[in-house]
Amino acid sequence: MSSSVLYDAPGPRARTRNRIIGAVAVIGIAALIWVVVSRLDAHGQFAADMWEPFQYKRTQERLLHGLQDTLTAFGFAAVLSLALGALLAAGRLSDHRPVRWFCAAFVEFFRAMPLVIMIFALYVGIFGDAPLWALVIGLTLYNGSVQAEIFRAGINAVPRGQSEAAYALGLRKTQVMSSVLVPQAFRSMLPAVLSQLVVTLKDTSLGYIITYEELLYVGKLIAGTTSTAEGYPYIPVVLVIAPVYIGLCLALSGLARWIEARGRRSSKGAPPAPAADTGIAPDSGAGTIVVAAAADQ
Amino acid sequence: MNVLFTDDNFTLFRDGFLRTVELTALSGLLALVLGVLLAAFRVSPVPPLRIFGTVWVNVLRNTPLVLLFFAVVFGLPKIGVDLGYFTFAVLALGCYTASFVCETVRSGINTVPLGQAEAARSLGMTFAQTLRLVVLPQATRTVVSPTGSILIALTKNSAIAGAFNNAELYGVMKTWNELGYKIFAIFFWIALGYLVITFAISALFRFLENRLAVAR
Amino acid sequence: MRTRRTAAAALAVLALTAVAACGKDGSPGGDSSGPGTSYEVKKNVSITGSPTFDAAKKRGKLIIGAKADQPNLGFEDVASGTRSGFDIEIAKMVAADLGFSDKQVEFKTIPSTNRETAIAGGEVDYYVGTYTINDDRKKQISFAGPYFVAGQDLLVSKDNTAITGPEAVKGKQVCSATGSTSIKRIADQYGAKTTAFDTYSQCVDKLLDGSVDAVTTDDAILKGYAAKYPDKLKVVGKPFSQEPYGIGLNKDDKALRDAINNAIEAHEKNGDWKKAYDATLGKSGANATPPQLVRY
Numbered sequence: 086m087s088s089s090v091l092y093d094a095p096g097p098r099a100r101t102r103n104r105i106i107g108a109v110a111v112i113g114i115a116a117l118i119w120v121v122v123s124r125l126d127a128h129g130q131f132a133a134d135m136w137e138p139f140q141y142k143r144t145q146e147r148l149l150h151g152l153q154d155t156l157t158a159f160g161f162a163a164v165l166s167l168a169l170g171a172l173l174a175a176g177r178l179s180d181h182r183p184v185r186w187f188c189a190a191f192v193e194f195f196r197a198m199p200l201v202i203m204i205f206a207l208y209v210g211i212f213g214d215a216p217l218w219a220l221v222i223g224l225t226l227y228n229g230s231v232q233a234e235i236f237r238a239g240i241n242a243v244p245r246g247q248s249e250a251a252y253a254l255g256l257r258k259t260q261v262m263s264s265v266l267v268p269q270a271f272r273s274m275l276p277a278v279l280s281q282l283v284v285t286l287k288d289t290s291l292g293y294i295i296t297y298e299e300l301l302y303v304g305k306l307i308a309g310t311t312s313t314a315e316g317y318p319y320i321p322v323v324l325v326i327a328p329v330y331i332g333l334c335l336a337l338s339g340l341a342r343w344i345e346a347r348g349r350r351s352s353k354g355a356p357p358a359p360a361a362d363t364g365i366a367p368d369s370g371a372g373t374i375v376v377a378a379a380a381d382q
Numbered sequence: 383m384n385v386l387f388t389d390d391n392f393t394l395f396r397d398g399f400l401r402t403v404e405l406t407a408l409s410g411l412l413a414l415v416l417g418v419l420l421a422a423f424r425v426s427p428v429p430p431l432r433i434f435g436t437v438w439v440n441v442l443r444n445t446p447l448v449l450l451f452f453a454v455v456f457g458l459p460k461i462g463v464d465l466g467y468f469t470f471a472v473l474a475l476g477c478y479t480a481s482f483v484c485e486t487v488r489s490g491i492n493t494v495p496l497g498q499a500e501a502a503r504s505l506g507m508t509f510a511q512t513l514r515l516v517v518l519p520q521a522t523r524t525v526v527s528p529t530g531s532i533l534i535a536l537t538k539n540s541a542i543a544g545a546f547n548n549a550e551l552y553g554v555m556k557t558w559n560e561l562g563y564k565i566f567a568i569f570f571w572i573a574l575g576y577l578v579i580t581f582a583i584s585a586l587f588r589f590l591e592n593r594l595a596v597a598r
Numbered sequence: 599m600r601t602r603r604t605a606a607a608a609l610a611v612l613a614l615t616a617v618a619a620c621g622k623d624g625s626p627g628g629d630s631s632g633p634g635t636s637y638e639v640k641k642n643v644s645i646t647g648s649p650t651f652d653a654a655k656k657r658g659k660l661i662i663g664a665k666a667d668q669p670n671l672g673f674e675d676v677a678s679g680t681r682s683g684f685d686i687e688i689a690k691m692v693a694a695d696l697g698f699s700d701k702q703v704e705f706k707t708i709p710s711t712n713r714e715t716a717i718a719g720g721e722v723d724y725y726v727g728t729y730t731i732n733d734d735r736k737k738q739i740s741f742a743g744p745y746f747v748a749g750q751d752l753l754v755s756k757d758n759t760a761i762t763g764p765e766a767v768k769g770k771q772v773c774s775a776t777g778s779t780s781i782k783r784i785a786d787q788y789g790a791k792t793t794a795f796d797t798y799s800q801c802v803d804k805l806l807d808g809s810v811d812a813v814t815t816d817d818a819i820l821k822g823y824a825a826k827y828p829d830k831l832k833v834v835g836k837p838f839s840q841e842p843y844g845i846g847l848n849k850d851d852k853a854l855r856d857a858i859n860n861a862i863e864a865h866e867k868n869g870d871w872k873k874a875y876d877a878t879l880g881k882s883g884a885n886a887t888p889p890q891l892v893r894y
Binding site for chain 1: 425427428429430431434440441443444445446447448449452453456457460461462491496499500503508509512513517534537538539540541542544545551552555556559565566568569572573576577580581
């Protein structure tokens with residue numbers, strides 16, 4: 086349903102009303118922004134010395150280094166969590182009850198564990214000398230569990246008739262999986278998988294808690310070591326770093342939308358019907374839902 | 383394992399646990415209200431509101447929560463808003479989670495059959511009436527399950543508040559670690575605390591789902 | 599959809615180029631506290647029975663844990679990449695006596711909460727950073743020194759006449775670092791309400807904008823901050839604890855501990871200690887003498 090279905094094409098009075106509401110909203114938001122900016126300015130948050138550190142080459146290199154470390158952790162965590170997710174999903178769809186139960190318990194446990202707690206425990210308990218691995222393994226356990234659920238939902242969303250037909254042809258379970266179910270499920274679960282990768286990327290920022298020198302850690306260091314007349318430049322640092330994260334995440338979700346759109350264009354015939362409770366629907370509006378539905382931030 | 387039963391550790395744990403519950407409940411409430419409002423903005427006939435909703439969702443959903451915490455905890459006092467760290471945490475968590483709620487609600491609206499809104503319009507209902515009386519109540523059913531996942535994620539995200547002067551479960555974990563207890567014993571209890579909360583939320587939402595499914 | 603994608607890409611590129619373009623060398627304000635001297639590096643040092651030292655020798659460099667955000671004590675200037683401060687000088691003196699030159703020393707920033715972990719886990723060879731010697735910590739690691747004795751004090755805004763000492767903080771908001779001995783003491787013994795962050799800069803920022811009434815920790819650290827804001831902040835000046843600073847190292851490495859103690863003793867005697875102090879903490883106007891070493 087496109088949003089315009091929710092209201093009639095506005096007539097003259099409705100148009101006027103909408104314009105008034107719009108104008109009030111614009112003025113309100115603009116006023117709010119103005120208040121925030123001017124108060125920040127009054128507190129010297131835009132003073133030159135607050136922003137000065139960013140002009141230096143070493144600072145910029147440090148920030149780039151931080152970005153690089155962020156991407157490194159993300160790269161490892163992305164690959165490992167996808168692998169773990171595939172393994173766990175296969176386990177949950179297994180015919181052997183103990184395997185199924187073990188994987189279900191694993192997934193449920195790590196999905197319920199806050200990442201901060203996991204990372205902190207791994208760092209203090211095991212990886213005291215390698216914060217990167219504490220971060221990557223923490224991210225992998227958690228995101229892998231979530232990815233497993235996405236894979237499982239995707240496989241379950243393929244119409245039953247498909248696997249029944251495949252079994253009737255005499256294919257074995259592995260063959261049914263690999264040549265019938267997975268290829269069909271792949272397209273429908275791709276957006277959800279990529280959205281979860283966005284979550285993975287964002288969560289690398291928690292590495293600062295265990296002194297992994299990623300982007301946020303570097304930002305915090307810059308803020309903490311620059312004493313200016315108005316205090317420490319936490320706000321300028323946020324203003325510099327946030328757009329980088331937002332840009333990276335938008336690029337990733339842009340990629341998700343692009344792949345999705347491409348998949349739809351090239352698909353002949355009807356896409357697999359969505360299962361109601363998985364939150365995975367093939368139409369574009371719903372592509373975004375999956376972010377919220379399947380993915381735990 | 384007997385970390386919990388030495389000194390006044392039990393009190394500490396209980397307070398931390400309750401603080402986590404409190405944080406989750408309050409910010410969850412804020413997220414639900416704000417999220418539905420944002421979703422209404424995003425489908426409304428007023429372009430500025432639509433843009434506002436879109437920008438909000440895209441910015442907050444793509445910003446790491448820790449960064450948002452920094453902005454709130456160190457930014458708001460600079461513009462003259464000093465509300466205490468608990469309120470700051472509720473604000474940061476609520477605003478962040480609202481963007482996820484918004485997207486869920488919006489997609490829930492998409493699952494309501496077209497005819498419903500058309501019928502509502504042909505009865506002469508306004509946008510607000512259509513949304514409030516016809517579309518949203520029907521969207522609830524599909525929205526319940528994903529909302530449960532969002533609230534579970536919120537519970538887990540609330541741990542970040544512990545790094546910003548909130549004595550919740552993560553704060554308890556840090557304190558115990560500083561006191562030199564074995565990390566595995568600490569992890570056991572803290573994990574248990576979170577499992578209790580998240581399982582309670584899943585149970586609640588499974589119940590809601592069943593109720594609504596029957597009501598159809 | 600296309601425009602949104604392009605916008606996202608543009609944003610990312612913009613952010614990157616903004617960071618990568620046009621850099622200056624040097625550092626803002628030219629902040630450097632420290633005599634900038636290098637100490638005479640001993641040659642052919644060997645310490646029998648020290649696994650930490652052997653490992654450092656093998657990798658060709660010493661990894662020292664330090665603080666990064668304490669002006670005049672353990673400070674890292676991000677813009678110039680240099681470390682400075684009293685703790686850094688002590689660390690360098692010891693390194694020189696162990697046979698490692700400035701170039702063979704790598705500093706690693708470790709926050710208070712992670713110190714024991716970092717030392718016990720071998721992430722650093724030793725740690726010099728406002729590290730109070732106490733029995734609790736001795737269960738996990740060991741200490742050389744003390745090389746300095748600080749005392750817990752209060753940092754308040756310059757016009758604050760209400761807080762004159764620890765007795766006056768009851769019910770007031772006092773900020774300190776998570777897990778520090780200071781925050782426990784001010785809460786348990788003096789009844790202050792506490793705010794905890796993981797760095798002191800965050801506390802000082804909160805003090806400057808008035809959200810907390812005082813920052814408490816060792817006077818050495820506070821003086822470093824007071825010197826940064828002479829018009830706005832002051833240290834109360836009534837220390838109410840004894841904080842002997844030690845160099846933290848592996849619990850079982852007695853050989854290295856003895857070697858570090860010898861190094862400290864030597865540099866205290868030859869005047870390097872005093873020189874380092876005068877160039878850093880001494881700028882706050884207070885004098886100090888080296889404390890008695892405690893060997894065990």
